[in-house]
Amino acid sequence: MVSLGNSNNHAEGADLKNGSERARTLKHFPPYGTMSGNSSADTCPTCRGTGRIPRGHADQLVAVIPCNDVRLKPRRTKLYVCTSMLVCLLLSCLILYFLFPRSVTVTPVSVLSVMVYFNPGTIQMEVTNLINITNENFVPVQLVEFDIQCLISEVVVGKTKISNMTSIPSRSQKSYIIKNELTISDTGLYDYCKSTSIHIHTLFLELQMTMNISYLSHTEQLSLDTFEYIDCGTNSTIPHPVT
Template sequence: MVTSWKNSKATEGPDVTKDTEKVKTLRQFPPYGAMNGNSTGDTCPTCRGTGRIPRGHEDQLVAVIPCNDVRLKPRRTKLYVCVSMIVCLLLCCLFLFFLFPRSVILTPVSVLSVMVYFTPNAVEMEVTNLINITNENFVPVQIIQFSLQGLISDSVVGKTKISNMSAIQSRSQQSYTVKIDLPISDKGLNIYCKSSSIKIHTLFLELQMTMNISYLAHTEQVSLDTFEYIDCGNNSTVPHPVR
């Protein structure tokens, strides 16, 4: 009897030892799910405690990542965030630099010609001017309409409008010739311009220029007043600069 009891104890010893180790392991690391459904832990959200994944639900797997996984603590996070902020700030500065509205400058250059025609009751003149338009933007500028009116002694004597002027490319300057007809019906000015005793018949002409332009999805108006002198007694085809 003693021998059989020792043999049975020796036979059951390894199984008891394995069960004890298993219990200790389960206490330290509780199971997430079990096939027999008797687990004391939480049910696995993927296999629902069965230990198997239902067919057709392979794309709904749930990965359980430990809190000490290095993937949850990426390296150089601050460096990446700072670099991203600097790149975004640089792009914003470049965007504002190239698309910030700049001025469009209208400049009179010279009087190209003055053609004078005498009629019994008036003096008709055709004055041709050269103007420069400078675009300082990084985008093309479209000229919608250009208006010009001439005044002599604060009286409007002629008007003209041009609506077929070509666009001005970015960071460029373009020259245009503008003609305006000036019929003078004032008796005193007629006598002055037709007098043969006077060699130079100088008139001071005031030009009021208005230009409507469009760029960067908005319209703008540029205006300029300038003064120039012309000879109303003779034809003049020699250009002279506007002062």
């Protein structure tokens, strides 16, 4: 009987020791669940029924997904990423291709007519030229200003400025008729042009053309120097090409 009483006392002491250790453990960790079988709690889904959480706190659970879960390895990820990169690259190339600045060229075509007026000591001439302006861009080009300076033997004999020219549509070409007013006051040229012993009074006219254009939110200046020959002795209305 004495040995049985000692064993009972030893078991009760062990239960008290385990209870005190459990109480100390709950003090260090938050009261996530309980093993006491309290009926005021729901079964913990992450503990497979071995733990309890207070009612109303089920939305605060943290789910742990294993590394071999199929949700962490979506199908065709590389295909989707590569396809997205190719689409972005294609769009970028198309934008660069259509918006990349291209050339706008000015080309003198021909001299349409030359009208000569002799005044005492001076010669007044009206030279009409045909020029082409080509736009290679995929956007319209606005012609802001067009200047032409005419020189004979490096002497300026006329200037023309045009600021009301229309825009040029994309990938197109337009022709413009430009009239230049020239005044020749050199005595030697005056005698040369008025001489009756010479049938053709040829002068080489230098044209210095400058054009300001605007497109794609920026302005640009184009320049071109060219030569053409005219007859300063008589009127000429027969077009001839500029060479």
